[in-house]
Amino acid sequence: MSGPVLEVRSVVKAFGDNVVLRGVDLSVAEHQVVALIGGSGSGKSTLLRCASLLETVDDGQVLLDGEDVTDPRIDADQVRRRMGVVFQAYNLFPHLSVLDNVTLAPTVVHGRPKAEVLEEAHTLLARIGLSDKAGEYPDRLSGGQQQRVAIVRALAVHPRVLLLDEITSALDPELVGEVLSVVREVAAQGMTIVMATHEMGFARQVADTVAFLDGGVVLESGPPQQVLGDPVEARTRQFLSRVIDAGRL
Amino acid sequence: MLPEPSALELSRRAWRRRRARRSTLVALASTLLFAVVAYLVVTSAPGWPRVQATFFSPSVAWESLPEILSGLWLNLQVLLVGGVSVLAVGLLVALTRTLRGAAFAPLRLLATGYVDLFRGIPLIIVLYLVGFGFPALGLQGMPTSPFVLGTIAIVLTYSAYVAEVFRAGIESVHPSQRAAARSLGLTHRQTMRIVVLPQALRTVTPALLNDFVALQKDVGLISVLGAIDAVRSAQILVGQSFNFTPYVVAGLLFVLLAIPSARIADAVSARARRRQQSGSLL
Numbered sequence: 218m219s220g221p222v223l224e225v226r227s228v229v230k231a232f233g234d235n236v237v238l239r240g241v242d243l244s245v246a247e248h249q250v251v252a253l254i255g256g257s258g259s260g261k262s263t264l265l266r267c268a269s270l271l272e273t274v275d276d277g278q279v280l281l282d283g284e285d286v287t288d289p290r291i292d293a294d295q296v297r298r299r300m301g302v303v304f305q306a307y308n309l310f311p312h313l314s315v316l317d318n319v320t321l322a323p324t325v326v327h328g329r330p331k332a333e334v335l336e337e338a339h340t341l342l343a344r345i346g347l348s349d350k351a352g353e354y355p356d357r358l359s360g361g362q363q364q365r366v367a368i369v370r371a372l373a374v375h376p377r378v379l380l381l382d383e384i385t386s387a388l389d390p391e392l393v394g395e396v397l398s399v400v401r402e403v404a405a406q407g408m409t410i411v412m413a414t415h416e417m418g419f420a421r422q423v424a425d426t427v428a429f430l431d432g433g434v435v436l437e438s439g440p441p442q443q444v445l446g447d448p449v450e451a452r453t454r455q456f457l458s459r460v461i462d463a464g465r466l
Numbered sequence: 467m468l469p470e471p472s473a474l475e476l477s478r479r480a481w482r483r484r485r486a487r488r489s490t491l492v493a494l495a496s497t498l499l500f501a502v503v504a505y506l507v508v509t510s511a512p513g514w515p516r517v518q519a520t521f522f523s524p525s526v527a528w529e530s531l532p533e534i535l536s537g538l539w540l541n542l543q544v545l546l547v548g549g550v551s552v553l554a555v556g557l558l559v560a561l562t563r564t565l566r567g568a569a570f571a572p573l574r575l576l577a578t579g580y581v582d583l584f585r586g587i588p589l590i591i592v593l594y595l596v597g598f599g600f601p602a603l604g605l606q607g608m609p610t611s612p613f614v615l616g617t618i619a620i621v622l623t624y625s626a627y628v629a630e631v632f633r634a635g636i637e638s639v640h641p642s643q644r645a646a647a648r649s650l651g652l653t654h655r656q657t658m659r660i661v662v663l664p665q666a667l668r669t670v671t672p673a674l675l676n677d678f679v680a681l682q683k684d685v686g687l688i689s690v691l692g693a694i695d696a697v698r699s700a701q702i703l704v705g706q707s708f709n710f711t712p713y714v715v716a717g718l719l720f721v722l723l724a725i726p727s728a729r730i731a732d733a734v735s736a737r738a739r740r741r742q743q744s745g746s747l748l
C-alpha cells in the first residue's frame with residue numbers, strides 16, 4: 218500500500234472549554250514508528266484516543282488506510298478491530314486469565330477458529346517469555362508482565378497500526394526495559410506504531426519520526442536526531458531541557 | 467520454611483491467645499446472663515400463662531403444621547419464580563439505564579421513571595393495585611389467580627431495587643475496562659456481556675443475596691390477595707381455634723427458610739472482603 222496507514226488531519230478536540238487539540242496533523246506510513254512527545258497534559262492520550270475512536274473528534278479527520286473513520290456513517294467497531302491499543306494502566310481484564318485476555322478479541326470479534334487462535338496466543342506468549350503464565354490471572358503478574366501481555370493482546374488481532382500510550386509510565390524503573398524490548402522487537406518485525414512516550418532514549422533508538430505536541434498542535438516533527446538533538450522550536454528545546462533535568466534523556 | 471519464632475513473638479502470641487480466651491468467656495457469660503434474666507422477666511409476668519397457652523401451645527402448633535407447610539410450598543413457588551424474574555427484569559432495567567446516546571433517551575427515561583416509582587410505593591399497595599386492579603380491567607387472558615398476580619406485584623417492586631443494585635455494580639467497573647474492550651473491537655453488547663457484567667456481578671452478589679433474604683419474607687404478603695400461602699393458612703387456623711400459635715409456627719418457618727440464605731450472604735460478603743484487602747489488618 219502506498220499511502221499512509223494512519224493519517225490525522227487538522228483534528229480538534231475539546232473537553233468543555235478546554236481545547237486540547239487545536240488542529241493536529243500527523244501522518245504515519247506503513248512500518249513506520251512515530252514517537253509522540255510532549256508535556257504532561259499536552260494531549261498525547263487524547264490524540265491516541267481520537268485516533269482509536271475512543272473519543273469523537275470535534276473537527277478534522279482521521280484516516281485509516283485512506284478511509285475516513287471519523288465519518289459518523291462508518292461502523293466504529295469495525296474500524297477499532299483494525300487497530301491495537303495499549304494503555305498506560307495495562308487495562309487487562311482481571312476476571313479473565315492471561316490466555317483468555319489474549320484470545321478474546323480474535324475469537325469473539327474476528328470469529329477466527331479457536332485452535333488457530335490458541336496456537337498463535339501460545340506462540341506470542343512464548344515470545345515475551347510468559348508461556349508459564351498463560352493460566353494465571355492478571356493480578357498475579359508484575360506490572361511489567363501485565364504490560365507485556367497487554368501488548369500481546371493488542372497484537373493478537375493483527376492490527377494495521379499499534380497505538381501505545383505511555384506504556385511504561387506506570388512501571389517501576391527496573392521493569393521498563395523488559396517492556397521496551399518487546400516494543401523494539403515488534404517494531405523490528407515491521408509493525409506500524411504510534412507511541413506516546415517519555416522515554417526519549419528509546420524514542421531516539423526506535424522511532425523513525427518524533428512529533429512534539431504542544432499548545433494543541435504538532436509543533437515540530439522529524440527524524441529523532443533532529444527533533445531531539447537539534448530542535449528548531451524554542452518550546453521543544455525548553456521541553457527537552459526539562460526532561461534532561463529530570464534525568465530521562 | 468519460616469524461621470523459629472523469637473521469644474518476643476512467642477510472648478505476643480501467648481498474650482493474643484489469652485486475650486481471645488478471656489473475650490470469649492466474657493461474651494458467653496453476658497449472653498447467658500441476659501437470656502436468664504429475659505426468661506425470668508417474661509415468665510414471671512402476670513399474663514404469661516395466658517400468652518403461653520394462646521401463642522406457644524405445642525399441640526396447636528403440631529396440628530397446624532401440615533396446613534401451614536402446604537401453604538409455605540406456595541410461598542416457595544412465588545419465591546422461585548419471582549426471584550428468577552426479578553434478576554432478569556432488574557438486569558434489563560439496569561442495562562437500559564446505562565445505554566448512552568440520544569436515541570435511547572426515551573428508553574432511559576422510562577427505566578428511570580419505573581425505578582423511581584416502584585422504589586417509592588410500599589409493596590402492599592402494589593399488591594392491592596395489581597391484585598385487584600388487573601382483574602377488574604376484565605381484559606381477555608388477564609390472569610386472575612392470586613399466585614400469578616402476587617408474583618407480578620412482587621417482581622415489579624423488587625426489580626426496581628435490584629436494577630439499582632445492578633446499576634451500581636456496572637458503574638463500579640472502571641471506565642478503562644470499557645475502553646480496553648472497545649479498543650479491541652468488541653461491540654457495546656459484547657463489552658457488557660464479556661467484560662463489564664462478570665466483574666459487576668462479583669461486586670453485587672452480596673447485595674443481591676441480601677435482597678433475596680428480604681424477598682423470602684415478603685412473599686408472605688401475597689396472602690393479602692387471598693392466596694392460601696403459609697400466612698393465610700395460619701390466619702384461617704387462628705380464626706377457627708382462637709389460638710395464635712399458627713402465626714408463630716408460620717413465622718418460625720419463614721425464619722428457618724431465611725437462615726441458610728443469610729449465612730450464604732455472610733459467607734459471600736466475607737469472601738469478597740477478604741479478596742479486596744488480603745493481608746490488611748483493618
Ligand SMILES: Nc1ncnc2c1ncn2[C@@H]1O[C@H](COP(=O)(O)OP(=O)(O)O)[C@@H](O)[C@H]1O
Pocket residue numbers: 232235237255256257258259260261262263264
Ligand atoms: N475525559 C476527559 N474529560 C475532560 N478532560 C479531559 C479528559 N481527558 C483528558 N482531558 C484533559 O485534556 C488535557 C490533555 O490530557 P491528556 O490527553 O491526557 O494529556 P497527556 O496524555 O499528554 O498527558 C488535560 O488537560 C486533561 O485534563
Ligand SMILES: [Mg+2]
Pocket residue numbers: 261262263382383
Ligand atoms: Mg497521557
